[in-house]
Amino acid sequence: MAAPIILCDCTGMDNDRWLECRAHGPKGDIEYTVGGSDVATIFGLSPWTTPLELWMIKKGRMKPKTPPNPDQLAMGHMLEPIAAHFYARRTGNLVSEDNHLYQHAHFPYALANIDRRYTRKEDGEPGILECKSLTYHKAEDWADGAYPAYYELQLRYYLAVLDIKYGAFSALWGNNPDHDLATPHLIRDTAKEDIIFEKLDRWIWSLRNDKPPTMADVKPKLAIESLAKIYGASLKGLPTVEFPKKFEPHLRKIAELQAKNTALGKEIKKNEEDIEAHSVRVAELMKQHEHGILTTSTDRLLIDFVTKTTRRVNSDYLKKTYPAIYEESLHTSESRKVKVSIQPA
Incomplete structure (x- = not known):
């Protein structure tokens, strides 16, 4: 294990500059990067984006899609401090902001922007807090200490990049934090990290060697929607495709x-x-x-x-x-x- 590299402080950055830093580092010298929100997509577990779509974006062959719900995303960002506040009240852990862009000590492509840090009240150990806001019909995904697999991959990736043992979520879906807030914790698991970074290594190799991923592990509805975005409308006059x-x-x-x-x-x-x-x-x-x-x-x-x-x-x-x-x-x-x-x- 080794401490991460701090690439820059993102405080006050406009969105375009922040996206540039995430894509190639603040100096523009990282050919391909992976961020926390990319990990679940690379594993084919994202409900929103397919591996091929992300691959095309990373290769510069497709522009990132415009979010269909920008107001919902903006509200989610605005709710982060609220989720962090009530996590601190519930757990007694001290929560603090961290606006740095981090780079993994051994995997230069692995970058991380986290939502918050926290300090455990029982032993003073550091942790990473991910703040999520969701609708009521997604609340069952967080019942009894559970959390969605795609968010687990994101948080475990952050723990690896920052070399931190403890992680937690603060997931908010209503206006009563006694009932509408989940705060599950997880502990770093190096065996799972090995699986994650083996997958990410292959992903970076696929980008460098121009080997796009398939839709094999993607849910069919999402796969069809993604292919329509990637290739666009059908074109008249093209030759008939001969299938094997x-x-x-x-x-x-x-x-x-x-x-x-x-x-x-x-x-x-x-x-x-x-x-x-x-x-x-x-x-x-x-x-x-x-x-x-x-x-x-x-x-x-x-x-x-x-x-x-x-x-x-x-x-x-x-x-x-x-x-x-x-x-x-x-x-x-x-x-x-x-x-x-x-x-x-």
Whole structure:
């Protein structure tokens, strides 16, 4: 183990300069770097970015995507001091700011900006605190001392870079810190660090040798979305791609499942028509009533016939009456979906 190298103090840096330092170091002399938020992506565990997307960004072949929720990110940054404050109150540990950019003593590509430091009240040992804010539906990920794997990788990476034994999270999801705050701790594990840095070494090698990663370990929905961002819209006039034989099982499975979905769609449509036919006599009896009931010897059948009001913009009226506003209101989106058809030979 060895103490990290302090590359610079990021206090007062504008965002562009901070991104430059993170990408290539403050002197611009580090060819490729890894930051804490990159680690989970490289392992294929990030819910937001794929390894190939990150690889393309690191190679300068793709610009970093604009966050779809900049206000949420800004709020998360603003909530960091609050999460740190209530972590300190709950644990009694002394929390302090640390705005330095660190470099691992033995892996020059490994850089780290941490959220906070803390000092343990029981023994004065230092620790690294990561502050997270989240929505209520993510709170279960933090139940009973648990934490998401992608955040664990980030914190273990920071412990390695800064050569510190203890780490903790302060995860906030509401306005009652007694119930809406999780503060799990973890202890440095060098065996896990070896796995992390072996993976990161291979990642840096892939960048230097122009060997892009595959989507093998990425969740399919995220992989498809990422590929659409990387390669953009389809282009007319390009030659037809000849697939090798090894793709046959995948292509046949797609065709089979798409055929099933088509059949299910037809069945659902027929069922809806039958439901409407059976509903006519029921509606006649209900008239203006919202609820009905039929009691049998074994159960009760509860009937609802409630008016629901839906308000939608009349696009035809808007286009005819206010054409300029109509044009400004149009939102263009692009998507691509694989479809497989089978033709007899």
